[in-house]
Amino acid sequence: EADIYQTPRYLVIGTGKKITLECSQTMGHDKMYWYQQDPGMELHLIHYSYGVNSTEKGDLSSESTVSRIRTEHFPLTLESARPSHTSQYLCASSESVGGAWNEQFFGPGTRLTVL
Amino acid sequence: EDQVTQSPEALRLQEGESSSLNCSYTVSGLRGLFWYRQDPGKGPEFLFTLYSAGEEKEKERLKATLTKKESFLHITAPKPEDSATYLCALYGGATNKLIFGTGTLLAVQP
Numbered sequence: 001e002a003d004i005y006q007t008p009r010y011l012v013i014g015t016g017k018k019i020t021l022e023c024s025q026t027m028g029h030d031k032m033y034w035y036q037q038d039p040g041m042e043l044h045l046i047h048y049s050y051g052v053n054s055t056e057k058g059d060l061s062s063e064s065t066v067s068r069i070r071t072e073h074f075p076l077t078l079e080s081a082r083p084s085h086t087s088q089y090l091c092a093s094s095e096s097v098g099g100a101w102n103e104q105f106f107g108p109g110t111r112l113t114v115l
Numbered sequence: 116e117d118q119v120t121q122s123p124e125a126l127r128l129q130e131g132e133s134s135s136l137n138c139s140y141t142v143s144g145l146r147g148l149f150w151y152r153q154d155p156g157k158g159p160e161f162l163f164t165l166y167s168a169g170e171e172k173e174k175e176r177l178k179a180t181l182t183k184k185e186s187f188l189h190i191t192a193p194k195p196e197d198s199a200t201y202l203c204a205l206y207g208g209a210t211n212k213l214i215f216g217t218g219t220l221l222a223v224q225p
Contacts, residue, residue, distance in 0.1 A: 006158075033213075040217070041217065042215040042216060042217045042218070043159075043202075043204075043215045045212050045213070048212070058212065059212065088156075090158050090159070091158075092158075101146040101147040101206040102147075102164075103147075103149050103161050103164050104149075104161070104213060105161055106151075106158035106159045106160070106161075107158050108157055108158050109156070109157060109158045111156065
């Protein structure tokens with residue numbers, strides 16, 4: 001059973017607001033990821049981290065930022081939300097074991113709507 | 116460029132009617148192929164990992180197989196609760212990022 005949590009599950013906000021989407025995992029995984037997914041579309045990687053104080057941008061251009069101060073916590077921040085940010089945001093984590101390419105475990109997601 | 120294509124886009128089955136979902140890929144060195152199940156409004160749920168051609172994994176009514184060009188998710192005697200979107204994803208040699216297909220939306224009618 002994967003133990004990865006995201007809050008809030010749903011968020012409706014106005015344009016220009018600053019928001020932080022929370023993601024925590026209790027599995028001790030080194031690697032964590034943020035994906036964006038629109039209905040009926042594939043997941044797109046927007047940020048990832050391979051450990052504390054390590055963050056990288058993914059393939060999809062995003063105006064969001066992330067931080068990794070603790071192993072278990074990987075929050076995503078939007079400084080000024082716009083309607084184009086409306087989407088489902090999914091957090092995931094995976095373990096580093098012997099250099100293998102291991103499966104990622106996903107949280108329940110945050111559905112963000114920017115008016 | 117690493118690429119993943121899933122077919123069909125949507126599949127409707129009667130309860131008990133077995134079928135297969137396809138995930139074809141082009142990749143410069145497969146490092147791992149994964150199957151996920153995703154229910155509406157939720158995050159993907161991990162099902163299987165396959166690393167090499169010929170490998171098979173099984174769980175309840177689901178069985179995943181892998182060849183050098185594609186993977187199949189076989190569903191035997193499906194039930195309505197198997198209705199979901201099934202996602203295929205892989206790590207290829209050209210990138211260290213997980214590449215997802217767009218999924219197959221499966222509907223099982225009682």
